[in-house]
Amino acid sequence: MKGIPLPAAARLCSRCAGKVVQMRQVLSTSTRGYAAVTGTARQVQQPLNLMAGKRVDAADSSKQFELFAPATGETLKRVECCGSKDIDKAVGIAKDAFKEWSQVPAFERGQVLTRAAQLIRERSEELARTEVLDTGKPIWEARYDILGCADTIQYYGGLAPTVVGEHTKLAGGSFAYTVREPLGVVGGIGAWNYPFQMAAWKSSPALACGNALVFKPSPFTPLTAVMLGEIYKEAGLPDGCYNVVQGEGETGQLLCNHPDIAKMTFTGSVPTGSRIMEACAKGIKHVTLELGGKSPVIIFDDAHIDNAVKGAMLANFSNQGQVCSNGTRVFVQKKILPEFLKRLMERTGKMVIGDPNKDDTTVGATISPQQAAIVLNFIEGARTEGAKVLYGGERVTPTSPELAGGYYLTPCILTDCTDDMTVVKDEVFGSVMSVLAFDTEEEALRRANDTIFGLAGGIFTNDLSRAHRVASGMEAGSLYINNYNVYPVGVPFGGYKKSGLGRENGPDTLNYYSQIKSVYVEMNDVDCPY
């Protein structure tokens, strides 16, 4: 097959931005064998829980959730929710596996992760197609995500042997040393927008440190976390080190409350994060929270305007706008506002909405009818509060009849926005860009920071001093100067304020999955006053 031209949007970010060149290669080798609209129940292999290296049914089938394909609206399966017996079983299995895995030399643990990364690359197309089925995101984004995850897992495989202690020389030849030890059984809970990535970003540093994991994916996207477990097994991970339990909030709570869970690592909304932290507080457990955001992008009038337009689109329209770090408050300096909007409209109008399995699609399906209704409600509310819908913000039905049950929304650009509007204050989690005009740097920074969130932020300017001055003043965990939503492996990611606690994706993450033991060694007689 000839090389398929990379869609304009494929240069854009995803939570796991990899290399564009690598992406081109993948795009050019792998569409054969997959018809467009591949959302079919045949792709779903049951059961979807993974314990001790095997797919297993839940012990009790009384509570179930419905799994459907966002692209088509087709119901794929009913999936049983894990209850307390299942959580006890999964945590017990992980606890036993931890005893063995934590004693494996770190270099060998790293080798297992490195092999898993290679297997992911070999199976990237199957994984990406399954991710499309689960999420409705465009295939090029799914491929990008999967390859980014392979990089992350390889990265932590490489870092595993660097998890070491320190030596401190003391008086009289005595000394102390520290050992960095794993925590035990880690519980992970993921959201639905980057399902494979959440399983990968949480499991790889956890396993590199010698922990065992029980992971609960979002009930909207239960498929690929199990596939990751099968890949880990094939790569040589001992059974029981990585387990998957399916279910909704109740299953998640059981996991958080389990006495043998040493740490919870969570990605999702602020209210759920708060409940998880509460449960962890009761059990004095470690916790990492990757939560929501309402990030600002500040575009100064000296910026390269086309790059600023591309950045604003990256900050709002990837993954149907369902990205935690999205820069949904776009502050534009007044002088360039008309030109910025003109170019933004032109580019946005070229986005291709439709079948996520087609290579040239840049806007896929919204995850669920409920989420689509939330997004449309925000747009309606914005209109009522005085904003102008400059572009989009409507449901469209693609021409293919199979897609009629999916929820496809045109990316929306709102102008005449003010800081007090609900759409400007609250996280929408859809493709809704609020454009806000500003006059001065001081004003833009003050307004940008006027939020309970602090996940990310963007700055577009050609003034080097201003770029770093504003970056220094912004209250957020991830900042981009003259780009947006790029996540190279090794660069930490996480939030300030209510956007979360802890970091993922960088070297520091290993500290969140390990603890320090200090050992004092006396080389002399004990000096004692008694």
Ligand SMILES: NC(=O)c1ccc[n+]([C@@H]2O[C@H](COP(=O)([O-])OP(=O)(O)OC[C@H]3O[C@@H](n4cnc5c(N)ncnc54)[C@H](O)[C@@H]3O)[C@@H](O)[C@H]2O)c1
């Ligand atoms: N900061 C990040 O890295 C990041 C990344 C992606 C998404 N997010 C955030 O995730 C949110 C969207 O995802 P969502 O709708 O799946 O979030 P959500 O909080 O509704 O659900 C997330 C997960 O928590 C589980 N859950 C729900 N109630 C629970 C409870 N009481 N106890 C334990 N688990 C429970 C869900 O089943 C799901 O697996 C947005 O706010 C988005 O910003 C953050």
